[in-house]
Amino acid sequence: MTSSSCSSTSRNPSFGVRSTPDQFPYSPISSYSVSSSSRKSGSGRNPVTLVARSIVGAFVDCFTPPEPDGYKKVEDSVAPKVSRAKSERRGSNRGIYSNSTKQKGPGSMEFTMEEILKATRNFSPAFKIGQGGFGTVYKGRLDDGTFVAIKRAKQSVYDKHLGVEFQSEIRTLAQVEHLHLVKFCGYLEHGDERIVVVEYVPNGTLREHLDGVHGKVLDLAARLDIAIDVAHAITYLHTYTDHPIIHRDIKSSNILLTEKLRAKVTDFGFARLAADIDSGATHVSTQVKGTAGYLDPEYLRTYQLTEKSDVYSFGILLVELVTGRRPIEPKREPRERITAKWALKKFNDGDAISALDPRLQRTVGTNLALEKVLELALQCLAPRRQSRPRMWRCGEILWSIRKDYRELSDSDLRSRSSNSQTSASVREI
Numbered sequence: 001m002t003s004s005s006c007s008s009t010s011r012n013p014s015f016g017v018r019s020t021p022d023q024f025p026y027s028p029i030s031s032y033s034v035s036s037s038s039r040k041s042g043s044g045r046n047p048v049t050l051v052a053r054s055i056v057g058a059f060v061d062c063f064t065p066p067e068p069d070g071y072k073k074v075e076d077s078v079a080p081k082v083s084r085a086k087s088e089r090r091g092s093n094r095g096i097y098s099n100s101t102k103q104k105g106p107g108s109m110e111f112t113m114e115e116i117l118k119a120t121r122n123f124s125p126a127f128k129i130g131q132g133g134f135g136t137v138y139k140g141r142l143d144d145g146t147f148v149a150i151k152r153a154k155q156s157v158y159d160k161h162l163g164v165e166f167q168s169e170i171r172t173l174a175q176v177e178h179l180h181l182v183k184f185c186g187y188l189e190h191g192d193e194r195i196v197v198v199e200y201v202p203n204g205t206l207r208e209h210l211d212g213v214h215g216k217v218l219d220l221a222a223r224l225d226i227a228i229d230v231a232h233a234i235t236y237l238h239t240y241t242d243h244p245i246i247h248r249d250i251k252s253s254n255i256l257l258t259e260k261l262r263a264k265v266t267d268f269g270f271a272r273l274a275a276d277i278d279s280g281a282t283h284v285s286t287q288v289k290g291t292a293g294y295l296d297p298e299y300l301r302t303y304q305l306t307e308k309s310d311v312y313s314f315g316i317l318l319v320e321l322v323t324g325r326r327p328i329e330p331k332r333e334p335r336e337r338i339t340a341k342w343a344l345k346k347f348n349d350g351d352a353i354s355a356l357d358p359r360l361q362r363t364v365g366t367n368l369a370l371e372k373v374l375e376l377a378l379q380c381l382a383p384r385r386q387s388r389p390r391m392w393r394c395g396e397i398l399w400s401i402r403k404d405y406r407e408l409s410d411s412d413l414r415s416r417s418s419n420s421q422t423s424a425s426v427r428e429i
């Protein structure tokens with residue numbers, strides 16, 4: 001098998017591909033419930049209320065004013081330089097990916113420049129599908145007919161990070177395989193060129209769908225499916241063998257959708273193996289990375305990176321899913337600018353429904369699911385990481401929310417159809 005394939009069997013065994021792609025080490029539990037009445041009372045005794053209050057405070061304390069577009073990457077800005085020891089450790093990996101291993105053997109994941117140029121028609125602008133922090137993204141077609149996304153690093157990324165980020169993304173992508181993570185197809189390191197080839201996911205990003213770019217509004221059932229897919233993908237990363245992987249940049253523009261509106265998490269540029277992070281005696285990360293609006297305030301304060309930082313970003317994503325709004329909306333009136341703070345205050349006041357995306361239909365099932373999703377978001381956004389649930393637990397809770405939502409929607413549908421049958425027979429009489 002050559003690199004011109006994006007099937008899982010093309011993996012180079014030396015990367016240690018996991019053999020169980022979509023295993024999910026737990027079963028759904030339907031015992032999760034929300035008592036909206038106790039929350040409404042605002043007595044302050046309900047732990048959820050207490051957490052809500054401290055979260056609202058934390059948003060005020062920790063919020064960093066956004067760049068004009070509200071979505072600028074935070075990169076290296078507050079962080080000390082990578083230690084020499086760390087750079088050297090990373091440098092020692094170069095042999096795996098560098099041009100010195102240019103001979104392509106069976107099972108190689110290294111593409112040739114010719115293959116890339118052919119697939120993108122010489123990086124034709126007509127094949128360009130996106131632009132991100134890493135560089136330009138092209139849609140390409142391999143010789144076997146497979147469509148792929150070809151991510152070409154911009155020069156500044158290469159200059160600034162000396163390929164570290166590239167190698168980080170390659171190392172991570174090559175090790176993971178899960179139905180809801182974009183599949184890695186291969187890479188190219190050639191002179192100043194750094195290129196990653198991944199599975200092409202055809203239906204745009206979650207953010208585009210929430211913005212209505214693709215026409216049809218995502219209904220709540222699809223949004224719950226997406227939340228569950230993402231929870232499963234991150235659980236997989238966090239429970240990855242002995243070395244949990246922390247994604248570090250969970251956000252709606254990093255969730256790609258398939259034609260069936262199922263999610264695939266992408267952009268491992270910032271991902272780190274927990275072993276990498278914790279290799280120093282201090283357990284302190286050397287670089288703060290992520291996207292404004294999604295960043296864990298405790299990570300910002302302490303530089304300590306754990307899986308719970310992804311849980312925090314996931315909490316922001318949950319709020320985005322039910323409100324439809326971006327995490328930061330600079331054009332809104334001040335009390336609505338930080339979406340999570342605004343929505344959780346509504347929830348805390350017993351008025352969650354007014355935070356619901358206005359394009360979603362208001363039904364009993366929708367209201368209940370909305371409340372439960374916001375309660376979960378509240379837990380994910382707890383200021384102290386110890387109070388946040390683990391990612392697998394988020395998956396379980398969401399599974400249960402979806403189950404209840406489906407049951408309520410079905411019974412709603414049944415009662416509507418029996419009502420319409422009754423009125424039809426009344427008319428006949």
Ligand SMILES: Nc1ncnc2c1ncn2[C@@H]1O[C@H](COP(=O)(O)OP(=O)(O)OP(=O)(O)O)[C@@H](O)[C@H]1O
Nearest residue numbers: 129130131132133134137149198199200201253267
């Ligand atoms: N695998 C893919 N399949 C289809 N389209 C993709 C794929 N990967 C990226 N894209 C498109 O290219 C765009 C840019 O992707 P990229 O991951 O480089 O940047 P980003 O996540 O949007 O931004 P940043 O890197 O700054 O976080 C995406 O928004 C998406 O439209």
